Amino acid sequence: MSILVVGSVAYDTVETPFGRAERVLGGSASFFAVAASFFTPVNLVGVVGRDFGAQQLAAFDGRPIDLAGLERRDGETFHWQGRYAWDLNSRETLRTDLNVFETFDPRLPEAYRGSSHVFLGNIDPLLQRRVLDQVERPRLVACDTMNFWISGKPAELRETLRHVDVLLVNDAEARELSGEWNVVKAARAIRAMGPSTLVIKKGEHGVLMFSNEGSFAAPAYPLEDVFDPTGAGDTFGGGFLGYLASRERFDDETLRRAVIMGSTLASFCVEAFSLDRLLRLTRPEIDERFRLFRRLTHFEPLS
Numbered sequence: 001m002s003i004l005v006v007g008s009v010a011y012d013t014v015e016t017p018f019g020r021a022e023r024v025l026g027g028s029a030s031f032f033a034v035a036a037s038f039f040t041p042v043n044l045v046g047v048v049g050r051d052f053g054a055q056q057l058a059a060f061d062g063r064p065i066d067l068a069g070l071e072r073r074d075g076e077t078f079h080w081q082g083r084y085a086w087d088l089n090s091r092e093t094l095r096t097d098l099n100v101f102e103t104f105d106p107r108l109p110e111a112y113r114g115s116s117h118v119f120l121g122n123i124d125p126l127l128q129r130r131v132l133d134q135v136e137r138p139r140l141v142a143c144d145t146m147n148f149w150i151s152g153k154p155a156e157l158r159e160t161l162r163h164v165d166v167l168l169v170n171d172a173e174a175r176e177l178s179g180e181w182n183v184v185k186a187a188r189a190i191r192a193m194g195p196s197t198l199v200i201k202k203g204e205h206g207v208l209m210f211s212n213e214g215s216f217a218a219p220a221y222p223l224e225d226v227f228d229p230t231g232a233g234d235t236f237g238g239g240f241l242g243y244l245a246s247r248e249r250f251d252d253e254t255l256r257r258a259v260i261m262g263s264t265l266a267s268f269c270v271e272a273f274s275l276d277r278l279l280r281l282t283r284p285e286i287d288e289r290f291r292l293f294r295r296l297t298h299f300e301p302l303s
């Protein structure tokens, strides 16, 4: 089993009520790959500019993350800048500099074409589809997107969604994509667009999953210190799909565990800026928090 991820590998500038981080490693593919690599080998497809340094690349060292598909091009690396409100739940995008992404034409290394699982990270839906077209017979295709593309490239996104099994979005994005205010109605409308499973991420309020088996809800792990939510969504995706790929099954029980694994990984991501916490994370820490998650949500039936 291996996961192919396409997404941004970025420099992020982030302001939170607790501080500011200038041009630190970010991007949807970076967070996803590191999280998923705890469970399954990852093939990364993306592009960086000449300004992307060895120090940033070192984040992927010593992990089962293949970088043969990470192109280096003349120009500057994708840069995103955002600011979080005091409650850390809402954020404002201050800048999106696509830079080398603007002319990116992904070509998959031969060895990536047989990847069993695909994660189409948050990038232009047209690029997502170009990548998907080059994968031979994926067993599961998951996709993330955001308001930038929902309003910017609605027709292209709809076409991509026809080929997707699992869509991961936040509640505002689900509403915008479906035109429905109610999330249950939004889920029905989005599942009719292609994805049989929809995962709605609600930040500190947890996650809702809608699938053929019905719905499943998970809280976010209650943390005393939340520092920077950037990348939590992609880290969730990495834990979710990484775990699913490692199990080779998609039944309801496995999907539910995958949601908790995604939430577990995301709960570590928000504890520090950039990928700092994920890069220090160990498998025993993951297993222990997964166990605490189970206790957090367990209750006995009425007798």
Ligand code: AMP
Pocket (backbone or CB within 6 Å): 008, 010, 011, 012, 025, 026, 027, 028, 079, 080, 096, 122, 123, 124, 148, 229, 230, 231, 232, 233, 234, 235
């Ligand atoms: P998340 O907090 O999980 O939604 O993802 C944050 C990451 O998404 C940041 O590290 C950004 O570099 C990246 N990002 C933000 N906007 C875009 C965009 N329009 N295209 C691709 N990646 C983006």
